[in-house]
Amino acid sequence: MSRPRSSLTRSEPLAQQIARNVENDIHAGRLRHGQRLASSRELAQEWDVSVFTINEAMGLLAKKGLVVSKTRSARTVNAPNQEVRREVTTSVPQVLMIGGYAGSGKTELGRVLTRETGWAMLDKDSLTRFVVEAALEVMGLSRNDRESETYLTKIRPAEYTSLLEAMTENVQVGNSVIVTAPFLREFSSEEWLNRQIAACRKLGANLTIVWVYCDEDTMHTYVKHRDAPRDGAKLANWGGYMEGVNLEFRPPVPHVVIDNSVAGELLVDQARRLVAQVTEEVGK
Structure with missing residues (x-):
């Protein structure tokens, strides 16, 4: 039985969800200072919501000073601090998984943390997606397949092996890295997590496990907006997909939880606190 999603029918939470996603993009540098945003009508089509909801979202961002609005069709990003480049150095490499x-x-x-630290970012989809899609086609499967037994047993393990190899190469030359992937199976295994902690320690690095929590409504809004072909199966049967999602899940080893729900603290503030925590522990 799928969970109710009544809040998505109300304009205010939707506006807050959209505003939060746009704000995250600003802090991550995907939306740049001075960049002109699309019109309310274009944004409404992009987010599949009403123009009224977009105007509410833009109003929330304007109150924070993140968007300057001359008219509803001429809004620009206001983030002058983006020009300041931050570099965080530590005595030993840090790995944020x-x-x-x-x-x-x-x-x-991951993007926010990269801007806050200057550390390398390794995202599984960015590193492996095109190779995975080509491999799926060669095997006669859909490029968007992420559910079949073939993908799960033959391709998925290779994706994560490649990701960890890239992480290892960075750490070996002294680079701190931010590694992003679902890690759903991996973070469920205490044995797997302890192996990674030990492997990083052997390389002279500290590993911090991070789990990003998000409520269902905010997840649905973002997945729908990013319009990735691989999400088609999820969106076609969202209720069925959510039956396999455990929002209470947490990794079985010491970890940090980041709350990216609308009701949560700003993502950038949580990211900065995480960096401070990591660097403070190194100094002890």
């Missing part, structure tokens, strides 16, 4: 369900905001968190 970030997992979460689709649409939780793990990649957005």
Whole structure:
């Protein structure tokens, strides 16, 4: 039985969800200072909501000073602090391994952290997606397949192996890295997590496990907006998909939880606190 999603029928939460996603994109640098935003009508089509909801979302961002609005069709991003480049150095390499369900905001968190630290970001989809899609086609499967036994047993393990190899190469030369992927199976295994902690320690690095929590409504809004072909099966049967999602899940080893729900603290503030926590522990 699927969970109710009544809040998506109300304009205010939707406006807050959209505003939060746009704000995350600003702090992550995907939307740049001075960049002109699309018109309310274009944004309404992009987000599949009413113009009224978009105007509410833009109003929330304007109150924070993140969007300057001359008219509803001439809004620009106001984030002059983006020009300041931050670099965080530590005595030993740091590895932030970030997992979460689709649409939780793990990649957005990774981007924010990268801007806050200057550390390398390794995102599974960015590193492996095109090779995975080509492999699926060669095997006679859909490029968007992420559910078949073939994908799960033959391709998915290779994706994560490649991701961890890229992480290892960075750490070996002293780079701190931010690694983002769902990690749903991996973060469920205490044995797997302890192996990664030990492997990083052997390389002289500290590993911090991060889980991104997000409520169902916010996840749905983001997954729908990003319009990725691989999400088609999820959106076609969202209720069925959510039956397999455990919002109470947490990794079985010490970890940090980031709350990317509308009611949660700003993602950038949580990211900065995470960086402060990591660097403080290194200094002890």
